[in-house]
Amino acid sequence: MEVAEVLPEFADAFAFEEFNRMQREALPGLLESEDNVVASAPTASGKTALAELAICKALADDGTALFIAPLRALTNEKEDDWDRFEDLDYSVYVVTGERDLNPRRARRADILVMTPEKLDSATRKHDSRRYDFVTDIDVCVIDEVHLLDADRRGSVLEVTISRLRRLCDPRVVALSATMPNVDDVAAWLDAPEETTFEFGDEYRPVDLKSGVKTYTHGDNAFADKYRRLYRALDLAEPHLREDGQALVFVSSRQDTVQAAKKARDEIAERDIPMGARGDYDFHTDAKELDDATLRKSVLDGVAFHHAGLSKNDRDLVEEWFKEGHVELLFSTSTLAWGVNLPARCVVIRDTKYHDPLEGEVDMSPLDVLQMLGRAGRPGYDDVGYGWVVCDGADADKYRRLLRDGKEIESRLAESLETHLNAEIAMGTITDLEEVMDWLETTFYYVRGQSKPEAYDFPNLRERVRNCLEDLVGRGFVEMDADDLSIEPTARGKLASEYYLRLETAAGFAELCDRVESSEATASPRNGERRSRERDETALETGDILETVATAEEFDSVSARQSERDAINAVLVGQETDDLEAGQRKVLAILRGAADGSTPSELASDAWVIRRNATRLVSALGAFLDRFVGPHAANLARRVEARIENGVAEDAVGLTAIDGVGPGRASKLAREGLSAPGDIVEIGVEGLVDAGLSEGVAERVYEGAQSLPALEIDWGEFPETIATGENEVCEVTVRNVGEPARAGIRVTVNGVEMTSTNSYLRDADTVPVGVFGADADVLEYTVSVAFPEEPLVPIVSSQTVDVV
Incomplete structure (x- = not known):
């Protein structure tokens, strides 16, 4: 059955000309029906084509398709793969992070590509103009739906699909590797029997022979890696000698490189005939690689592959592996989920890996099966070989899995x-009965019916009530005792909007309470207006960093022995005795990142921790903005910018300018320029004198002009006032730059008199009461902060003598 016969207008969208047996059997259910579809099939049997068939049907009906990829690394690969759709004038858009999102492109896209986490976040904000595109989906394709069983990520996929179905009821096409309970997934998604497909191992293009091999576990983890590597090479060697290929999965990017280096030496020692050093053309092609280590390695027939390589290098390694130039490939598990790159022999060297946020964890059973499924090259091999190398204590567990x-x-x-809490915050659940209705839309409910005791289903209603009472007790939800109606609190809404774990949200609220509780109310005296001794700036950078470092998102971070000295050096002189070792590590990384000086010993985990921390600081800023005030939120925004850019405190304001990154900000700060106002004042010529090229100087100057710029005019403010006298004056805060939300605070001798939060377009007049108090001198200060920009607050003061 040729593609051109079935879908003539989409023939060029497929990477092949004929459908295989599995695809032919599923094709009528995908193209001739509107029903939801669940298809379970062995790895490498061609499931991607089923996704593309569903997408083609939606596009032919002028609809919008959503493809949910299991990993972030695979979303960009799909964008590249589906250039074929772009060539047919259909637009493909990968939805990435909040700041990089282009809502207009997303709204106009024919095919959207997202991870479960991005879709969860977007559907929580579906009623905003920025994310309204998620309510206009006609078909939703879930790639690798067995991700439902993944720790933490599984529940995200589950509730998000249930929510999406309530929002816009798209057709759902769920694809999976072989799973025993495909009928449960079909029941969850309301896929009828005729569009539920369970393709067994007989549909594998190549038979799979799999097993478990053990190694002798020692006391040294580093030495154990090499014991497992030699075991893996023992298993791969017979196939390499017969011109077969081997794919070895290891736990980290760094391990792919180290294993490839060691394997080259071992292959030479064993005299295994491999490599293409005599092939002049390949020798020339290898010079196109960006990675120097990889350039040397591929000439010996050995390569490595991970998401940190350039796209050019990944593409070349994949191409050469398919062509047979690379015979032994070391990779992380990402390759198993995305690229169709089979090998005669697959070996899983590492069944555990170090997660920067979780510590040492076991590879998930889903990952293991996915990796082993890559064994066997269609058209070349009659059988594929897949092996799990593990400690003897784990052997039975993996044998049962296989x-x-x-x-x-x-x-x-x-x-x-x-x-x-997220559903309540969105307003989709307003009472106890609606909680039960929501649960009935979940996979949890379906599995609970299949295994009621394992899921404690007889006590489900009681459990739900306890869950709600806990949310009420912790301040996320309010419940009416009479009619059991449910409403979200501001805390609950922020926790949902910023995708926080509830323990983290509670910690953020606690910090806000501490800042608030530092307020003291001065008693009115002699008819004076009531003033509050409240100072948001009592909040310090250290408070923000420590609150984020102790967030539950980092609760499984561990500090290795080799990292302890570096952590202590960063935190020297700071009170951190009450923090756990993992929390101290996160705090050290954040402090180092803010100063642009992360110790090399912490570098391997720093990127992931920094990326998560910037999101958390942004969320903490929203809490501070809501419960404390704009000045506190502005401090959080500056801390976020410092972690993100690695710049000193006196240069952070420059990062608000488009085109000014950490290097340029530091360079300008060394020239004495620390704020966008300084840039505007010296102009393009001054920036050129400071070392910028004229073109860059013009862009930076324009960027600085697009930010707010303030002038504070004290007007006819008195220099003296008599004891017991009162006078009301007006101070004008004028914005001569772009409009922005601002907080204006007026204090006298550190006591807050007034605080306003406004959108500052041009000028605001602030009333200031000057009163003859007991003090000899009154220092009045006006401070203006922008909660959404990393600009240092503008502060101006005037002194009044009491006579």
């Missing part, structure tokens, strides 16, 4: 409170 497979379970119960 023999029985893995039923897909729901993970919703593990994070029920968080997801329930």
